[in-house]
Amino acid sequence: MAELIAKTPCDGLLPITSETVSLTELTPSAITSFMPYKGREKAASTALKKACGMALPGPNEASGTEGARAIWSGRGQCFILDTGVPADLATEGAITDQSDAWAVMQLAGAGAQDVLARLVPVDLRLAAFKPGQTVRTEMQHMMASITRSGDTSFDIMVMRSFAKTAVHDLHEAMKSVAARG
Incomplete structure (x- = not known):
């Protein structure tokens, strides 16, 4: 084999x-796509901050630190780099491993x-x-x-x-x- x-x-x-x-x-240790559900952007940002220490980035922005970052990747979506994303964040948005x-x-x-x-x-x-x-x-x-x-x-x-x-x-x-x- x-x-x-x-x-x-x-x-x-x-x-x-x-x-x-x-x-x-x-x-990066991980790259995760995160897309908040319609109308849940504010709750998703709060949950992301609590779970990963960074807020949902606005258009054309990145948030977090150099180690763990959230990078805007298009309307209503971002990539989360270098940190694990807890499964319970799925209550606020769609999560996909893009590593x-x-x-x-x-x-x-x-x-x-x-x-x-x-x-x-x-x-x-x-x-x-x-x-x-x-x-x-x-x-x-x-x-x-x-x-x-x-x-x-x-x-x-x-x-x-x-x-x-x-x-x-x-x-x-x-x-x-x-x-x-």
Whole structure:
């Protein structure tokens, strides 16, 4: 019988550094989709805060700490990262384990926003996109969730099947930005 070996989505692809920008893989212990039932948003936010220590994020926001976060992922839904979600939270909304479905990377360093400017149609400069803000957007030809996690760092989530393509596109943009320097 075949022995299966668990691998992360970016196994063997990351880390990459180009001049002042680095791309590393983040490996959340869990990624859970949470969608409050219609009319239960306030109760769901209270229950999420009690269970996981963070409120339901508003549109284009992330809540929580760097260890355990809730990231807005669309109208009336969020991803909860790095914390277990108690089953009794299902009384307030739909819960789905998404842990194996996403590749999560961090692009960091001086020039990270310049790298993303080549790939996304959204203004991610510090003046327009503050730490703690998030956006669902197109990155090249794939959908991505991008969260500003610090002054010069961005957490990027793409579907697992796009991990290799995302790493390639980001690396090419990193090399292009480095060449301009």
